Amino acid sequence: MRKSTITLADGRALIYFGDRPSRPDEYPDRRPLVPGHVESQARRDDLLNEWVVIASHRQDRTFQPALAECPLCPSTATSLTEIPAPEYDVVVFENRFPTLGAPADAPLADPPAAGLLEHHPAGGRCEVIVFSDNHDASFANLTKDQAAIVMAAWVDRSVELSGLPGVEQVYCFENRGPEIGATLTHPHGQIYAYPYVTPRTARMLRSVADYRAATGGNLFDDVVAAERKQSSRIVADGSHWVAFVPYAAHWPYEVHLYPHQRVPDLPALSDAARAEFVEIYLDLLRRFDRLFDTPAPYISAWHQAPVRGGRDDFAVHLELFTIRRASGKLKYLAGSESGMGAFANDVSPETAAQRLRDLA
Amino acid sequence: MRKSTITLADGRALIYFGDRPSRPDEYPDRRPLVPGHVESQARRDDLLNEWVVIASHRQDRTFQPALAECPLCPSTATSLTEIPAPEYDVVVFENRFPTLGAPADAPLADPPAAGLLEHHPAGGRCEVIVFSDNHDASFANLTKDQAAIVMAAWVDRSVELSGLPGVEQVYCFENRGPEIGATLTHPHGQIYAYPYVTPRTARMLRSVADYRAATGGNLFDDVVAAERKQSSRIVADGSHWVAFVPYAAHWPYEVHLYPHQRVPDLPALSDAARAEFVEIYLDLLRRFDRLFDTPAPYISAWHQAPVRGGRDDFAVHLELFTIRRASGKLKYLAGSESGMGAFANDVSPETAAQRLRDLA
Numbered sequence: 001m002r003k004s005t006i007t008l009a010d011g012r013a014l015i016y017f018g019d020r021p022s023r024p025d026e027y028p029d030r031r032p033l034v035p036g037h038v039e040s041q042a043r044r045d046d047l048l049n050e051w052v053v054i055a056s057h058r059q060d061r062t063f064q065p066a067l068a069e070c071p072l073c074p075s076t077a078t079s080l081t082e083i084p085a086p087e088y089d090v091v092v093f094e095n096r097f098p099t100l101g102a103p104a105d106a107p108l109a110d111p112p113a114a115g116l117l118e119h120h121p122a123g124g125r126c127e128v129i130v131f132s133d134n135h136d137a138s139f140a141n142l143t144k145d146q147a148a149i150v151m152a153a154w155v156d157r158s159v160e161l162s163g164l165p166g167v168e169q170v171y172c173f174e175n176r177g178p179e180i181g182a183t184l185t186h187p188h189g190q191i192y193a194y195p196y197v198t199p200r201t202a203r204m205l206r207s208v209a210d211y212r213a214a215t216g217g218n219l220f221d222d223v224v225a226a227e228r229k230q231s232s233r234i235v236a237d238g239s240h241w242v243a244f245v246p247y248a249a250h251w252p253y254e255v256h257l258y259p260h261q262r263v264p265d266l267p268a269l270s271d272a273a274r275a276e277f278v279e280i281y282l283d284l285l286r287r288f289d290r291l292f293d294t295p296a297p298y299i300s301a302w303h304q305a306p307v308r309g310g311r312d313d314f315a316v317h318l319e320l321f322t323i324r325r326a327s328g329k330l331k332y333l334a335g336s337e338s339g340m341g342a343f344a345n346d347v348s349p350e351t352a353a354q355r356l357r358d359l360a
Numbered sequence: 361m362r363k364s365t366i367t368l369a370d371g372r373a374l375i376y377f378g379d380r381p382s383r384p385d386e387y388p389d390r391r392p393l394v395p396g397h398v399e400s401q402a403r404r405d406d407l408l409n410e411w412v413v414i415a416s417h418r419q420d421r422t423f424q425p426a427l428a429e430c431p432l433c434p435s436t437a438t439s440l441t442e443i444p445a446p447e448y449d450v451v452v453f454e455n456r457f458p459t460l461g462a463p464a465d466a467p468l469a470d471p472p473a474a475g476l477l478e479h480h481p482a483g484g485r486c487e488v489i490v491f492s493d494n495h496d497a498s499f500a501n502l503t504k505d506q507a508a509i510v511m512a513a514w515v516d517r518s519v520e521l522s523g524l525p526g527v528e529q530v531y532c533f534e535n536r537g538p539e540i541g542a543t544l545t546h547p548h549g550q551i552y553a554y555p556y557v558t559p560r561t562a563r564m565l566r567s568v569a570d571y572r573a574a575t576g577g578n579l580f581d582d583v584v585a586a587e588r589k590q591s592s593r594i595v596a597d598g599s600h601w602v603a604f605v606p607y608a609a610h611w612p613y614e615v616h617l618y619p620h621q622r623v624p625d626l627p628a629l630s631d632a633a634r635a636e637f638v639e640i641y642l643d644l645l646r647r648f649d650r651l652f653d654t655p656a657p658y659i660s661a662w663h664q665a666p667v668r669g670g671r672d673d674f675a676v677h678l679e680l681f682t683i684r685r686a687s688g689k690l691k692y693l694a695g696s697e698s699g700m701g702a703f704a705n706d707v708s709p710e711t712a713a714q715r716l717r718d719l720a
């Protein structure tokens with residue numbers, strides 16, 4: 001996979017993956033950008049024992065020079081976007097208004113230091129990954145070859161960001177649809193390199209450790225085996241991957257994809273597993289698009305092991321879910337979910353799996 | 361406080377709090393309602409170690425007889441609502457389409473039994489609390505006397521629901537605004553009696569226990585003391601309550617209210633504390649209404665100790681927050697929050713507190 005890195009006018013890195021453009025250096029960033037500043041703090045919520053990022057510098061966004069109409073389209077003679085080249089396959093660049101990335105000198109302490117109300121600069125990095133130079137494309141209608149370039153970019157970024165000082169976990173994800181808050185329709189995702197292990201991953205690691213201590217087994221392996229045994233929620237089962245609606249799905253339509261061979265992260269996947277993932281994932285996304293009268297808004301989330309700790313027992317997997325429960329009806333995170341973390345789901349996982357299978 | 365219970369046509373209980381109607385028995389439910397059924401399951405998510413309620417019977421809602429235009433308004437000669445009387449102060453009734461309330465024989469095991477993919481009938485109860493018979497009122501514009509009746513109803517329901525078999529935690533809350541998914545504009549809240557300790561409360565209890573073991577102190581007491589000492593995020597400080605934007609606020613505008621004297625739940629509050637709560641809370645809600653060009657959507661959440669366990673160290677408190685970060689702009693729970701539980705907040709807690717103080 002060809003990879004070419006350039007530097008944007010304000011100092012941010014931009015990386016082209018794939019064959020286009022053939023001569024990236026011929027397309028410098030011609031915008032008069034001023035380097036941004038990131039003042040994010042990671043503050044510890046002592047009661048929930050988790051970090052929250054306070055990113056108040058992002059409130060200044062409107063004072064920056066206006067962007068082109070779609071900042072993710074290729075640049076043209078008259079429109080200078082985030083991407084200087086006139087065409088590209090897949091592009092990754094540092095977010096211009098990142099949540100993470102304050103100058104940080106040390107990784108965050110976890111468990112916390114002695115004091116309450118503790119904070120640190122929120123280091124790490126936020127990147128944008130653009131899946132296609134076609135503004136009207138979506139991940140679901142990429143070709144396999146194009147999706148394979150995205151997979152290669154996810155792997156590359158996971159390796160590289162894991163090596164940055166202070167980064168504890170790399171998260172590749174996509175928010176699709178205005179219902180999720182995605183303001184740009186150009187097909188793209190994001191990659192966060194967190195300076196801490198995320199709360200959800202921390203909880204999974206605790207469950208996995210407890211299960212190891214109690215049974216000697218691996219919780220991920222045993223949950224996937226139990227799902228395969230019950231079989232009623234399996235949506236797809238390939239040579240390298242299984243996709244199922246989880247037994248205790250939190251969302252109306254939710255699918256988890258696990259490789260048969262447990263590995264901690266994307267870089268550890270075999271070439272064959274990466275290739276089959278693309279096929280199964282594209283098929284799944286197309287089914288999601290057919291669930292309702294219009295394509296479903298969704299969140300697609302790669303769960304990877306932290307950079308340090310828990311790697312022997314973690315299972316890389318993808319969680320794909322929509323917040324839409326019926327045409328025109330959303331699942332809101334209201335008082336029970338947002339207040340107490342207590343989820344209720346009106347669509348039974350077995351029914352959801354049956355519908356997804358039937359949409360073939 | 362006067363309290364009168366009647367039985368609705370389908371067998372559900374309805375309770376009038378306050379002086380109106382003076383003769384509740386004169387207003388029987390004249391609707392031809394068929395008793396509903398609740399088939400909710402609580403399923404354990406083994407990786408996150410939490411229960412999710414699968415309430416697929418709620419998908420049938422459209423097959424039920426249509427309700428009056430606003431089911432929470434008083435009934436009239438031509439419109440039969442959920443509330444048979446022609447006027448009322450505060451009403452509580454069992455939700456007609458509840459998430460919780462399947463016939464259950466035993467409380468849920470926590471920690472889980474041996475097996476994976478475990479489920480139980482989701483017992484418990486879901487109630488609706490109507491704050492006023494005025495369709496166009498809101499909590500913020502209730503009188504103090506009216507709000508005091510609501511407080512008395514919360515206390516009554518906390519006591520009574522805690523005594524039901526299998527109930528582990530009682531949660532009084534309000535979802536206000538269509539942005540939160542509230543479909544009825546008539547001022548009302550909800551009361552959930554969960555058959556398990558909610559995930560967020562479980563996490564707080566773990567933090568509190570760890571802190572007790574490490575320091576010998578109470579985490580709630582020390583966090584509140586630290587907030588008072590820093591003082592920059594205090595919004596109101598009374599004889600019995602303190603209100604502050606928490607140091608690691610998850611939401612753009614978020615206020616926590618704690619009584620000075622720590623008690624586990626609403627029934628344990630003194631009369632003086634209950635009375636002052638009403639004043640401070642009404643003032644806060646009115647400030648929330650003035651934050652933006654239109655009244656802020658909000659979630660208001662009473663955190664109470666579980667029925668069993670953790671009661672000595674828990675601090676009853678209210679968490680009030682809006683998902684709106686600026687006029688016309690919402691904070692979405694997208695990939696970072698919904699996928700990883702990792703919150704970012706663009707409004708600094710100190711700025712939020714200053715704005716709330718200035719809105720006096």
